[in-house]
Amino acid sequence: MERQHILPIMYDLAVVIGGETSLKPLLDRTLQRLLYYTSFPAGFICLDIPDCSDEVGEMSVRIDAAVGDYDLLGLVGKEVSLPRALLCGSAVREADHPALLAALPSAHAHYKSYLRLPIDGRGVLILLAQQMPETQLPLEQMLQPVMALLSKAILLCRSSDAYAKSLIEARDHAEAQVHQLAFYDPLTGLSNRRLLMDRLKQAFASSARSARHGALLFLDLDNFKTLNDTKGHDIGDLLLIEVAERLKSCVREGYTVARLGGDEFVVVLESLSALAAEAAAQAELVAEKVRDKLNEPYMLKEHIHYTSPSIGIVMFRGHQDSLDNLLKYADSAMYQAKTEGRNAIRFYDPEMQAAIEARADIEDELRQALDKQQFRLHYQIQVDSLGRPLGAEVLLRWEHPVRGLVSPAQFIPLAEDTGLIVPIGLWVLQTACAQLKAWQQDAMTRDLTLAVNVSAGQFRQPDFVAQVQSVLLESGAKPSLLKLELTESMVLKNVEDTITKMREIKLLGVSFSMDDFGTGYSSLQYLKRLPLDQIKIDQSFVRDVTSDPNDAAIVQTIIAMTQALGLNVIAEGVETAAQRDFLDKHGCHAFQGYLFSKPVPLEQFAASLR
Numbered sequence: 001m002e003r004q005h006i007l008p009i010m011y012d013l014a015v016v017i018g019g020e021t022s023l024k025p026l027l028d029r030t031l032q033r034l035l036y037y038t039s040f041p042a043g044f045i046c047l048d049i050p051d052c053s054d055e056v057g058e059m060s061v062r063i064d065a066a067v068g069d070y071d072l073l074g075l076v077g078k079e080v081s082l083p084r085a086l087l088c089g090s091a092v093r094e095a096d097h098p099a100l101l102a103a104l105p106s107a108h109a110h111y112k113s114y115l116r117l118p119i120d121g122r123g124v125l126i127l128l129a130q131q132m133p134e135t136q137l138p139l140e141q142m143l144q145p146v147m148a149l150l151s152k153a154i155l156l157c158r159s160s161d162a163y164a165k166s167l168i169e170a171r172d173h174a175e176a177q178v179h180q181l182a183f184y185d186p187l188t189g190l191s192n193r194r195l196l197m198d199r200l201k202q203a204f205a206s207s208a209r210s211a212r213h214g215a216l217l218f219l220d221l222d223n224f225k226t227l228n229d230t231k232g233h234d235i236g237d238l239l240l241i242e243v244a245e246r247l248k249s250c251v252r253e254g255y256t257v258a259r260l261g262g263d264e265f266v267v268v269l270e271s272l273s274a275l276a277a278e279a280a281a282q283a284e285l286v287a288e289k290v291r292d293k294l295n296e297p298y299m300l301k302e303h304i305h306y307t308s309p310s311i312g313i314v315m316f317r318g319h320q321d322s323l324d325n326l327l328k329y330a331d332s333a334m335y336q337a338k339t340e341g342r343n344a345i346r347f348y349d350p351e352m353q354a355a356i357e358a359r360a361d362i363e364d365e366l367r368q369a370l371d372k373q374q375f376r377l378h379y380q381i382q383v384d385s386l387g388r389p390l391g392a393e394v395l396l397r398w399e400h401p402v403r404g405l406v407s408p409a410q411f412i413p414l415a416e417d418t419g420l421i422v423p424i425g426l427w428v429l430q431t432a433c434a435q436l437k438a439w440q441q442d443a444m445t446r447d448l449t450l451a452v453n454v455s456a457g458q459f460r461q462p463d464f465v466a467q468v469q470s471v472l473l474e475s476g477a478k479p480s481l482l483k484l485e486l487t488e489s490m491v492l493k494n495v496e497d498t499i500t501k502m503r504e505i506k507l508l509g510v511s512f513s514m515d516d517f518g519t520g521y522s523s524l525q526y527l528k529r530l531p532l533d534q535i536k537i538d539q540s541f542v543r544d545v546t547s548d549p550n551d552a553a554i555v556q557t558i559i560a561m562t563q564a565l566g567l568n569v570i571a572e573g574v575e576t577a578a579q580r581d582f583l584d585k586h587g588c589h590a591f592q593g594y595l596f597s598k599p600v601p602l603e604q605f606a607a608s609l610r
């Protein structure tokens with residue numbers, strides 16, 4: 001280093017130091033530049049030296065940067081024990097101190113000379129050489145301002161590194177959150193559908209390789225909706241969280257447990273036996289464990305709650321079927337478990353699948369039937385002992401463009417399950433009332449009554465009374481000519497609510513008939529409290545009333561009971577004159593059945609009156 005070069009060198013060092021924003025490159029590049037300008041071959045930097053007041057003995061320091069010596073480079077970031085006399089004190093150039101430098105954990109034990117430059121209270125920079133490089137310059141004093149600048153730069157770089165670190169941490173955190181949201185259910189922390197599909201793909205591949213079976217368990221909680229509706233969604237959420245925990249506890253670590261949404265969960269079992277029967281038994285065992293675990297009571301805030309799962313199982317081996325199909329099969333098996341009494345476990349069966357798909361098709365078409373005006377009402381006459389018309393029961397028919405006339409026995413249960421019975425039932429009521437109004441104009445029809453079947457789902461609508469009232473008002477039908485038919489089973493489900501609603505409707509002037517009487521479990525206790533007008537003897541008792549003494553006795557008892565309660569009685573399913581005569585003789589003077597007419601379209605019914 002020549003005297004005339006000092007200023008450009010100082011300038012260059014200042015540029016290097018001022019140009020760095022991160023600690024590691026700052027230390028490395030400063031060291032490199034100093035070695036270059038001073039002709040020392042190697043050097044290192046230790047920051048944050050603990051206590052440098054004393055120069056006796058050794059101290060433990062960390063090597064923060066090293067250049068020019070492979071052994072020293074290997075020590076970067078590590079703690080080493082070095083003589084205090086080497087590290088502490090003011091800037092100094094020492095030419096012959098092999099003992100001090102021998103303490104350096106370096107293979108180059110031949111270093112004898114060093115230049116020590118304290119970094120303004122922040123640490124020390126030591127340059128090493130075998131022999132002191134030639135120079136007339138006072139390096140210690142000359143480099144003092146450079147070290148002061150380096151000290152400040154270290155401070156700045158440290159805070160810049162801390163900031164960069166916090167940015168990286170924030171980005172990592174955000175990425176982790178995005179990953180969590182993309183693949184996990186936020187409520188339970190279980191895998192979501194996306195991750196489930198991915199895991200299933202892997203399970204298929206591993207099953208194909210190992211020839212072992214796997215199983216997919218599809219679970220749905222029984223009556224979860226009721227809990228949500230009655231206790232609120234936060235309590236429902238607590239149940240789902242607890243169910244997720246219990247599911248995880250039932251399966252081996254690493255098995256996939258997923259929530260598809262709502263109260264639907266999936267468990268994937270892998271590496272079951274290669275023998276189909278044995279694998280199915282293993283899957284069933286896990287399903288039973290899951291069912292038992294989920295049957296245990298739940299403490300949801302201060303509520304004790306019980307629930308049960310319906311579980312569908314589908315087995316797989318390799319890639320026999322698509323993922324979507326597999327899920328569909330497991331879902332249909334679960335559905336089967338549900339319809340067979342809940343808290344049950346069912347394996348997938350292809351025949352069952354076909355039935356479910358057919359049902360789904362009908363459901364789609366049923367949804368459109370109202371809009372497409374495919375419903376019709378048929379009228380089945382009700383007569384007295386002399387065969388005079390009293391009125392009719394309206395019976396719904398679905399005129400399907402391809403299937404033909406579909407029986408209500410086929411579609412009413414489906415309409416009830418899907419809730420479609422509410423709009424369909426309203427249409428029946430509106431059409432029947434419009435007909436009553438139309439009959440008002442004609443002396444022959446003005447006193448005829450119309451009986452309309454009401455389903456449980458329809459009757460349980462909170463605004464059912466208002467619906468009846470507005471249909472009557474809109475149609476202008478006489479309420480006394482409208483008779484609503486309820487069944488025993490629906491009436492007895494919630495007796496108090498039923499009685500209240502029936503009373504309100506009776507106040508409108510409408511009457512009630514109890515359909516299918518004798519097939520349910522009506523107790524006399526309830527029967528006498530219900531504001532009924534009529535009881536309809538079920539056709540199953542009428543069928544053999546003349547040949548089966550038991551049916552004859554039942555029918556006589558029902559008639560006697562209606563007389564005791566002051567109710568009307570009508571018999572349905574009357575097909576023969578003998579049945580009619582028996583009923584008439586024992587006090588039942590109103591009849592409905594094929595003996596008089598089958599249910600027929602309106603025009604035919606009107607014609608039969610003439």
Ligand SMILES: Nc1nc2c(ncn2[C@@H]2O[C@H](COP(=O)(O)O[C@H]3[C@@H](O)[C@H](n4cnc5c(=O)[nH]c(N)nc54)O[C@@H]3COP(=O)(O)O)[C@@H](O)[C@H]2O)c(=O)[nH]1
Pocket residue numbers: 380393394395396397407408409412425428453454455515516539572573574575592593594595599
């Ligand atoms: N909620 C509603 N339910 C309805 C409505 N329309 C019909 N239904 C219910 O569907 C079930 C099947 O009805 P359907 O096929 O019309 O059968 C009725 C009659 O055709 C049949 N019947 C009448 N007389 C005889 C007879 O002499 N023999 C014989 N074998 N069958 C006969 O009985 C059915 C009448 O049933 P009921 O209602 O119990 O009086 C049926 O449960 C209907 O209730 C609707 O609009 N809404």
